[in-house]
Every structure is written in C-alpha cells, then in structure tokens.
Amino acid sequence: MDQKSTIFDRIYQSLASVKLSLFLFGALAATSIVGTLIPQESTVEQRLREYGPKLSAIIELLDFADMYHSWWFKVLLGLLTVNLIVCSFRRLPQTLTLLRAGNQTMDPARLEKMRHHARVQLPVPLAASQKLLAALLGRRYSCQWQERESGWQAVAEKGRFSRLGVYFVHLGVLFILGGALVGSIFGFRGFVTIPEHGTVDRIFIGGKHRALPLGFAIRCDKFTVDFYETGAPKEFRSDVSIIEQGDLVEQAAILVNDPLTFKGITFYQATYGSEPSDIMLQVKDLKTGEGRRLEVPFRETVMIPGTKDRLVVMDYAENVGNHGPALFIAAAREHQQPASAWILVKQPEFHGNRIGDLVVTVEGLQNSFYTGLQVKKDPGIWVIYAGFSLMLLSMLVALYGSHRRVWLLLDQASGGTKISLGGHSSKHEARFGREFTKLTQDIGDLSANRETHV
Amino acid sequence: MSSSLLLSLVTFVYLVAALAYGTGWLFRRSVLSRGAAWVSWLGVGLHGAGMLVRWVESYRMGFGHAPLSNFYESLVFGAWAVVLIYLCMEARYGSRELAVFPLSLAFLTMAYASFSPNVESKIQPLIPALKSNWLIAHVITCFLGYAGFAVACGLGILYLLRGPSKHPDNPGSGIRARIPSTQILDELMYQNVVFGFLLLTVGIITGSVWANSAWGSYWSWDPKETWSLITWLVYALLLHARLVRGWHGRKIAWVSIIGFGCVIFTYLGVNFLLSGLHSYAR
Numbered sequence: 001m002d003q004k005s006t007i008f009d010r011i012y013q014s015l016a017s018v019k020l021s022l023f024l025f026g027a028l029a030a031t032s033i034v035g036t037l038i039p040q041e042s043t044v045e046q047r048l049r050e051y052g053p054k055l056s057a058i059i060e061l062l063d064f065a066d067m068y069h070s071w072w073f074k075v076l077l078g079l080l081t082v083n084l085i086v087c088s089f090r091r092l093p094q095t096l097t098l099l100r101a102g103n104q105t106m107d108p109a110r111l112e113k114m115r116h117h118a119r120v121q122l123p124v125p126l127a128a129s130q131k132l133l134a135a136l137l138g139r140r141y142s143c144q145w146q147e148r149e150s151g152w153q154a155v156a157e158k159g160r161f162s163r164l165g166v167y168f169v170h171l172g173v174l175f176i177l178g179g180a181l182v183g184s185i186f187g188f189r190g191f192v193t194i195p196e197h198g199t200v201d202r203i204f205i206g207g208k209h210r211a212l213p214l215g216f217a218i219r220c221d222k223f224t225v226d227f228y229e230t231g232a233p234k235e236f237r238s239d240v241s242i243i244e245q246g247d248l249v250e251q252a253a254i255l256v257n258d259p260l261t262f263k264g265i266t267f268y269q270a271t272y273g274s275e276p277s278d279i280m281l282q283v284k285d286l287k288t289g290e291g292r293r294l295e296v297p298f299r300e301t302v303m304i305p306g307t308k309d310r311l312v313v314m315d316y317a318e319n320v321g322n323h324g325p326a327l328f329i330a331a332a333r334e335h336q337q338p339a340s341a342w343i344l345v346k347q348p349e350f351h352g353n354r355i356g357d358l359v360v361t362v363e364g365l366q367n368s369f370y371t372g373l374q375v376k377k378d379p380g381i382w383v384i385y386a387g388f389s390l391m392l393l394s395m396l397v398a399l400y401g402s403h404r405r406v407w408l409l410l411d412q413a414s415g416g417t418k419i420s421l422g423g424h425s426s427k428h429e430a431r432f433g434r435e436f437t438k439l440t441q442d443i444g445d446l447s448a449n450r451e452t453h454v
Numbered sequence: 455m456s457s458s459l460l461l462s463l464v465t466f467v468y469l470v471a472a473l474a475y476g477t478g479w480l481f482r483r484s485v486l487s488r489g490a491a492w493v494s495w496l497g498v499g500l501h502g503a504g505m506l507v508r509w510v511e512s513y514r515m516g517f518g519h520a521p522l523s524n525f526y527e528s529l530v531f532g533a534w535a536v537v538l539i540y541l542c543m544e545a546r547y548g549s550r551e552l553a554v555f556p557l558s559l560a561f562l563t564m565a566y567a568s569f570s571p572n573v574e575s576k577i578q579p580l581i582p583a584l585k586s587n588w589l590i591a592h593v594i595t596c597f598l599g600y601a602g603f604a605v606a607c608g609l610g611i612l613y614l615l616r617g618p619s620k621h622p623d624n625p626g627s628g629i630r631a632r633i634p635s636t637q638i639l640d641e642l643m644y645q646n647v648v649f650g651f652l653l654l655t656v657g658i659i660t661g662s663v664w665a666n667s668a669w670g671s672y673w674s675w676d677p678k679e680t681w682s683l684i685t686w687l688v689y690a691l692l693l694h695a696r697l698v699r700g701w702h703g704r705k706i707a708w709v710s711i712i713g714f715g716c717v718i719f720t721y722l723g724v725n726f727l728l729s730g731l732h733s734y735a736r
C-alpha cells in the first residue's frame with residue numbers, strides 16, 4: 001500500500017515538474033525539425049525512390065511522412081497538456097497564499113535582511129509623519145496601516161494580481177490545444193469546384209473520395225480574375241448565391257482573404273480554371289446516315305436520343321497535334337466495344353473526327369470559368385481565438401507585471417520619527433530597485449515639502 | 455531622392471557607426487562612442503524616412519502598400535528594428551559597449567538587401583493572398599521580435615567572450631575587462647528575450663489569423679510555421695529554465711544563441727533550403 005502510493009506520488013511529482021516541461025519543449029522542437037526536412041504527405045513510391053527501402057521502412061514505422069499527426073507526436077502534446085494542468089494545480093494554492101499574505105508583523109531585523117531596505121529620519125512628530133506617509137504611499141500603492149505599541153506599521157503593495165498572470169497564460173495555451181482538438185473532432189475541410197452559373201450542394205472531403213452534402217446549395221454567378229500590368233494576379237473573385245430549398249437566401253462575393261461563412265461553413269477562394277461548356281455536337285451514324293444534334297455537359301454521360309448509345313466528353317485541350325482545340329470524346333454503342341477519339345473543334349471536315357462509325361462535329365463550344373473553393377467548418381476556432389487573446393493579454397501581465405511590496409515601520413524618535421522600510425518584488429528586481437530608491441528619497445523630502453507648504 | 459538610394463546610403467551610415475562604436479570601445483574613447491550613438495540615431499531616422507518614401511512611391515505607382523511585402527522589404531525592416539531596439543536599450547541602460555554586434559548585423563543586412571544581385575528591390579504589386587492587414591501586423595511583430603532576439607544573441611556572445619565560467623566577475627585586464635559585468639549582460643539578455651518572446655507570440659498569432667482568413671487553416675505545419683514554432687519553443691524553454699530552474703549566465707547565453715540560430719533558419723534557411731507556402735522566397 002505504502003509502496004503504491006509512493007509510485008503514484010513520484011509519477012505525480014514528475015508530471016508536475018518543470019524539468020519535464022523543459023524536456024517536452026526540447027523534444028517537440030527537435031522532432032518538429034524532422035518534419036520540415038522530410039516532405040509531409042508524400043506517397044510510398046516517392047519515399048522509396050527518394051530514401052531507399054531501409055530509410056523508408058523507418059519513416060513508415062515512425063510515421064515521419066505525416067509526423068505532426070502521428071501517435072507519438074500527439075503523445076508529446078498530450079504530455080505537455082497534462083504537465084501544464086498538473087503543475088498549475090500544484091502551484092496555485094501557494095500563489096493564492098501569497099496573494100493573501102501581506103499582513104505579517106514586521107520587525108526591524110527582518111526589514112534589514114531584505115534586498116532593498118532603508119532608514120529615513122523625519123523631523124516631524126509621529127502622528128503627523130503617519131499622515132504624510134499615508135498620503136504619499138496612497139498615491140502609489142494600496143496600503144494597510146496598523147497601529148503598534150511604539151508606533152505604526154504599514155504594508156504598501158502594487159500589482160498583486162500579476163502573480164496570477166502566468167496561470168492565465170497557461171490557461172490560454174490549454175484553450176488553444178483544446179480548440180484544435182474540438183476542430184479536429186467536430187470540423188471538416190473539403191473542396192469544391194463550381195462552374196460559372198453552376199450550382200452544387202455537396203463538397204468533397206479528403207481528395208475526391210467522400211462527398212458531403214452541405215444542406216444548402218451554392219451557385220457561382222460569376223468568376224472574375226484581374227491582373228496587374230506586370231501579369232501578376234491582382235484579384236480573384238467569385239460572386240455566389242446561397243440557395244436553400246429553392247429560395248435565394250444570400251448573395252456575396254468571395255475573395256482571397258475575404259471568405260464567406262454560411263451556417264458555420266466557410267468558403268475560401270482557393271483556385272480557379274476554365275473548362276468547356278455549352279457543348280453542342282452533331283453526331284452522324286455512317287451506316288444509317290442518321291444525324292442527330294445534342295447538347296452534352298462536360299464530363300457527363302448522355303444518351304444519344306433515339307438510340308441506346310452513350311457518349312461523354314471526357315477532356316478538353318487547347319491544342320492537339322497543332323490542329324487547335326479538341327474534345328476527347330468516348331462513345332459506348334450498343335453491342336460494341338467502347339471507343340474514343342480527339343475531335344477537332346475548329347476543323348469539322350477533318351477525316352479523323354470519328355469514333356468508330358460515328359462522325360462527330362462540334363457545332364458549338366464555350367469556355368467558361370470555374371471557381372475552386374476551400375470549404376471548412378471549424379467550431380473550435382472561437383476557442384482558439386479566445387485562447388490567443390487570453391494568452392496574449394495575460395502574457396503582458398506575466399512578463400512585465402510584478403508584485404511589489406514595501407513594509408514600513410514608524411517609531412517615535414527624539415526630534416521626530418524614525419522610519420524603516422524594506423521592499424520586495426516578485427520580478428524585475430533592478431526596476432524595483434530604482435522605484436524603491438525613488439520612494440526613499442521622496443519620503444526623505446516629505447518634511448522639506450511640509451515646511452514650504454505650511 | 456529615391457528610397458533605394460536613401461536606403462543604400464543608410465548602409466554606410468551603419469558601417470560608420472559600427473566602426474566608431476568598435477574603436478571607441480577598444481581604445482576607450484568615449485567621444486567616439488558618443489559620436490557613434492548620434493550617427494546611429496541619424497541612421498535610424500534616415501532608414502525610417504527611406505521606408506516612408508518607399509511607401510509613398512508605391513502609391514505613386516498605383517498599387518500602394520506598406521513596404522513589408524517582399525524579401526527586400528523584410529530585410530530592410532528587420533535591420534531597422536535591430537538598430538532601433540538596440541538604441542532604446544542603450545538609452546535606458548546607458549552602456550555603449552554592446553553596440554558592435556547589432557550595428558554590424560544591421561550593416562550586413564542592409565548591404566545584402568541593397569547590393570546583392572539575389573535580392574529584388576523593385577516595388578512589386580501585391581498578389582491577392584498578401585492583401586491583408588493581418589499580414590502587416592504579422593510582419594511588423596515578427597521582425598520586432600526577431601530584432602529583440604538578435605540583440606539578446608549579441609549579448610550572449612559577449613557574455614561567453616567575457617571569460618570562463620570560473621571567474622566571471624574577474625576578467626582581468628585587456629578587452630574582456632571592457633565588457634560590462636555579467637549581471638548587466640544577464641539582465642539585458644533576459645529583457646530582450648522577454649520582449650522578443652512577446653512579439654514573436656503576437657507574430658505567430660497574427661500570422662495564424664491571417665492564414666485562417668486566406669486559406670481557412672490557422673495552422674498547416676508548413677515549414678515556415680513549424681520553424682517559427684521551434685523558435686518559440688526554444689525561447690519558452692529559456693524563460694522557464696531561468697525563472698523556475700534558476701538557469702543563469704552561460705547556459706542562458708547559449709540558449710539565446712541557439713534561439714537566434716533558429717530565427718535565422720526560420721527566416722532564411724526555410725526559404726533557401728526547404729520548400730513551402732510562404733511566398734517571401736523570390
């Protein structure tokens with residue numbers, strides 16, 4: 001039983017220790033370097049080519065190619081979190097005690113032992129000195145006065161709550177880690193492309209593998225791209241409409257650095273491109289001599305009317321074999337092997353515009369833009385932003401604030417009042433030293449001021 | 455006068471200041487050091503004016519933006535921040551013996567920015583991703599932070615030069631005796647690291663908010679981001695080691711030098727040796 005509790009004790013001790021934090025800071029920094037040297041999210045083949053079988057096996061084993069999401073990196077982050085929580089809980093009671101302590105009785109010997117201490121003699125009677133000092137100190141510190149047998153005692157302090165700053169810094173860190181966790185559990189990242197005038201109601205997550213219905217539809221009304229005279233891009237802009245159950249509910253522009261959020265889902269301008277649209281084909285069967293016109297959406301399979309043949313425009317190229325633009329079309333005719341061919345757009349007479357027995361002529365073709373949007377839902381972002389603000393504000397306090405205290409003893413002395421003072425600061429000793437010296441001087445000047453004032 | 459001419463001129467002002475500080479320190483001529491301080495303030499003033507003129511010029515060209523958007527402009531701002539932070543420290547603590555490192559660094563940075571054929575100094579229009587106020591805040595805070603770390607690194611080097619750890623406060627005679635006391639160095643090193651840490655924290659946060667509004671991801675482990683986090687962790691280690699474990703002096707000096715190494719790698723190494731999203735690489 002005893003044995004057991006000491007083991008738990010020891011684990012608790014090391015989880016609370018700053019030694020562990022130093023180790024974790026170092027370990028996280030060092031391992032993070034590895035992830036910047038090995039390309040992340042490469043494929044197995046790439047790694048085999050780049051590093052050979054042995055190194056690749058190690059990379060595989062330790063997940064170095066997706067290091068920041070590997071189990072052991074998460075363990076390090078988890079340990080840091082636990083370390084932070086345990087450490088704070090263990091130290092908080094001491095800090096709270098320090099916040100309350102201030103009212104201990106002081107004796108001259110203890111004041112003398114403080115790093116900052118001084119004695120001042122005022123040629124003013126005790127009661128008057130106390131009033132003067134109370135006024136002076138009251139302007140700079142919050143003070144507690146107490147009468148003693150032989151005189152007065154006071155504690156003047158400032159910045160007491162700066163001692164709590166560091167706890168809020170650490171809480172901010174926890175918020176950020178927590179927000180990241182919330183985002184990874186309840187959020188998603190996806191992608192969608194929408195042709196101009198096109199409407200989509202689902203997006204793709206993880207490459208093109210999983211489609212996710214949005215619960216509403218988004219239509220791209222217009223996509224524009226502007227260039228500077230130098231040819232560098234100036235602005236990408238998608239004008240979109242949000243449509244819910246057939247009703248237009250919102251119209252907005254999505255620009256780089258200016259995304260659109262609807263129902264917690266945010267759309268970011270990511271890429272763009274152009275693709276053929278309004279494709280009008282004339283298809284003639286050489287055997288029967290029958291010709292038909294049909295409109296074919298890009299990359300969608302359609303039936304040729306009146307037949308059981310299917311046709312799809314699979315690709316578009318600006319220039320095929322120096323004959324200008326062409327469409328790559330595949331046809332699957334009843335009882336026949338599927339076949340495909342490049343059909344030249346600008347040269348309808350070309351003898352090669354054939355797929356098996358079908359002669360294909362392009363009668364109409366437009367080029368229109370499509371916009372590529374990054375789509376994201378991250379309910380953790382507000383936790384993260386709260387953590388950012390908390391960490392920053394309290395870091396100002398933790399790094400630049402300090403708890404400064406001055407203890408004073410006032411005693412009746414022949415011809416006036418004897419004042420002993422000692423000071424202590426939780427941080428920034430040098431700065432406090434100057435403050436203390438100034439205070440001592442000002443106290444010494446009190447009597448002079450009084451004489452001129454009266 | 456065009457901004458690039460003005461800024462190349464500043465390069466030589468810093469050279470003069472660094473030399474004057476150096477000789478004033480070596481030969482104990484306080485007149486020289488005092489002169490050097492004046493020259494440095496002049497340099498910082500001209501340097502600031504140069505950046506303002508560049509800002510105005512960009513508006514004249516029809517695509518105005520703050521001069522903080524490419525590699526050249528970041529070098530120029532970084533050098534300015536180093537000298538400014540050093541001079542503020544000098545004004546507060548009154549010791550001129552610490553100037554050689556920051557002023558030489560500023561000179562070298564400006565010389566590289568102004569005269570290296572690898573650095574494009576033309577004012578370019580902003581590509582869409584860089585049009586963001588968060589970006590301006592990001593660059594300013596990061597580079598102020600880096601500048602604090604640079605000054606701390608210079609102090610760390612002086613600390614190590616001052617002598618073996620056995621007799622840190624009895625450096626004997628010679629040059630070592632002209633280095634300020636270890637206590638002062640230690641204190642100033644800490645002050646600069648604290649400043650740098652705070653500003654780097656703001657820098658990483660603003661960068662992350664910017665990335666979130668531009669790409670929808672506040673953190674994507676791209677090499678530049680990761681290296682800034684590595685840098686941040688090294689200085690977090692320094693602060694905790696000093697405050698809680700009582701590290702002082704040489705140990706802190708070493709960590710501060712290593713930390714600045716990380717800063718340099720974050721800034722230059724990532725651009726030139728690794729690949730990533732950040733578009734500062736030409």
Ligand code: HEM
Pocket residue numbers: 016017018021080083084087088091166169170173395398399690693694697698
């Ligand atoms: C990334 C995470 C962390 C950040 C950003 C952070 C930040 C800070 C800052 C800014 C200070 C004040 C330092 C100074 O005044 O020089 C501090 C102090 C401290 N930190 Fe952390 N910290 C982190 C993690 C941790 C962890 C994991 C522990 C676990 C033990 C820890 C324990 C402490 C302690 C004990 C202090 C001193 C408090 C005092 O007595 O004033 N910190 N921290």
